[in-house]
Amino acid sequence: MKVDGKGALVTGGAQGLGKAFSKILLQNGAKVFFTDINEEVGKTTLTEFQQTYGQNNVRFFKADVTSTAQMKESFDMAKSWLGGLHVVVNNAGIGGEGDDMWEKLIDINLKGPIRCSRLAVDYMRRDKGGEGGVIVNIASTGGLRPNPYGPVYSGSKAGLIMYSRSIAANQEYTSNGVRVCTLCPSFADTALVANISKGTTTNTEAALALVNQVGIMTVEEVADCLHELVTDDSKNGAVLAVSKHQGKTYVPF
Numbered sequence: 631m632k633v634d635g636k637g638a639l640v641t642g643g644a645q646g647l648g649k650a651f652s653k654i655l656l657q658n659g660a661k662v663f664f665t666d667i668n669e670e671v672g673k674t675t676l677t678e679f680q681q682t683y684g685q686n687n688v689r690f691f692k693a694d695v696t697s698t699a700q701m702k703e704s705f706d707m708a709k710s711w712l713g714g715l716h717v718v719v720n721n722a723g724i725g726g727e728g729d730d731m732w733e734k735l736i737d738i739n740l741k742g743p744i745r746c747s748r749l750a751v752d753y754m755r756r757d758k759g760g761e762g763g764v765i766v767n768i769a770s771t772g773g774l775r776p777n778p779y780g781p782v783y784s785g786s787k788a789g790l791i792m793y794s795r796s797i798a799a800n801q802e803y804t805s806n807g808v809r810v811c812t813l814c815p816s817f818a819d820t821a822l823v824a825n826i827s828k829g830t831t832t833n834t835e836a837a838l839a840l841v842n843q844v845g846i847m848t849v850e851e852v853a854d855c856l857h858e859l860v861t862d863d864s865k866n867g868a869v870l871a872v873s874k875h876q877g878k879t880y881v882p883f
């Protein structure tokens with residue numbers, strides 16, 4: 631699918647990878663409706679994007695991916711403002727393994743993208759008035775290999791990978807023009823990784839050593855992979871892993 635002239639919704643688009651995903655879609659001519667729970671940073675990003683890509687090509691709406699009502703409202707607004715919904719990037723996610731965080735992490739990282747994928751399918755499938763499209767769920771290489779410093783994070787992402795592969799295999803969806811892919815980045819230069827030094831893993835020293843060993847990608851390197859998954863119509867059920875030290879790999883099954 632060429633993204634030029636298409637409509638895209640990106641969750642968690644205020645900063646980090648979600649901002650880079652929104653940006654690459656805008657650079658390639660899409661209209662972007664991005665959501666985030668952080669209103670202040672979302673508004674700043676909106677102003678920056680409007681100055682570069684035009685006032686009427688991008689819109690921000692404050693919404694929490696853990697709320698079905700807020701996400702339903704987001705999808706309704708997005709589809710009507712965009713004039714059609716063709717790309718959905720389920721990106722919003724957090725880290726944090728502590729007693730105070732792990733259940734919230736599952737709510738955001740696993741239940742959030744499931745909630746939004748269910749909405750996306752409903753809004754995109756042709757037999758329900760949509761025009762078909764592509765969902766890209768943002769998982770992690772942490773969902774492909776065990777990570778002793780982030781078992782809850784890794785578990786959330788492994789669950790998301792298998793959920794995404796499973797809905798990609800649903801013929802009712804494929805026959806109505808909906809593709810589903812999963813992007814699994816390793817460490818990238820965002821607040822999520824910077825926060826590891828503040829104790830978000832089960833072992834700060836060991837986790838930082840792993841980050842140093844694997845290396846840190848720029849957000850633009852990861853955004854190029856998103857663009858590939860969105861534009862290549864042959865990719866359905868694809869799981870694309872990318873890391874600084876190993877580059878890009880389509881995960882074989």
Ligand SMILES: NC(=O)C1=CN([C@@H]2O[C@H](COP(=O)(O)OP(=O)(O)OC[C@H]3O[C@@H](n4cnc5c(N)ncnc54)[C@H](O)[C@@H]3O)[C@@H](O)[C@H]2O)C=CC1
Pocket residue numbers: 641642643644645646647648665666667668693694695696721722723724738768769770771814815816817818819820821822823
């Ligand atoms: N940075 C990295 O190394 C990697 C990140 N990822 C995934 O990429 C995604 C984006 O992460 P980063 O950009 O790194 O983090 P980030 O912390 O820079 O950005 C995450 C964004 O999500 C938003 N957000 C958090 N909770 C939300 C909620 N309940 N509803 C709506 N928005 C919410 C935040 O406000 C923030 O703007 C996450 O799903 C993360 O797990 C995956 C692999 C590697």
Ligand SMILES: CC/C=C\C[C@H](O)[C@H](O)/C=C/C=C/C=C\C=C\C(=O)C/C=C\CCC(=O)O
Pocket residue numbers: 724725726727770771772773775777779780781783784815816817822823825826830831832837840844872873874875876
């Ligand atoms: C080290 C991660 C540990 C803890 C998770 C925490 O919840 C933390 O707050 C979140 C960190 C975000 C991590 C992002 C990516 C994680 C990638 C991996 O765990 C995989 C590591 C190496 C794979 C090898 C490779 O990519 O080549």
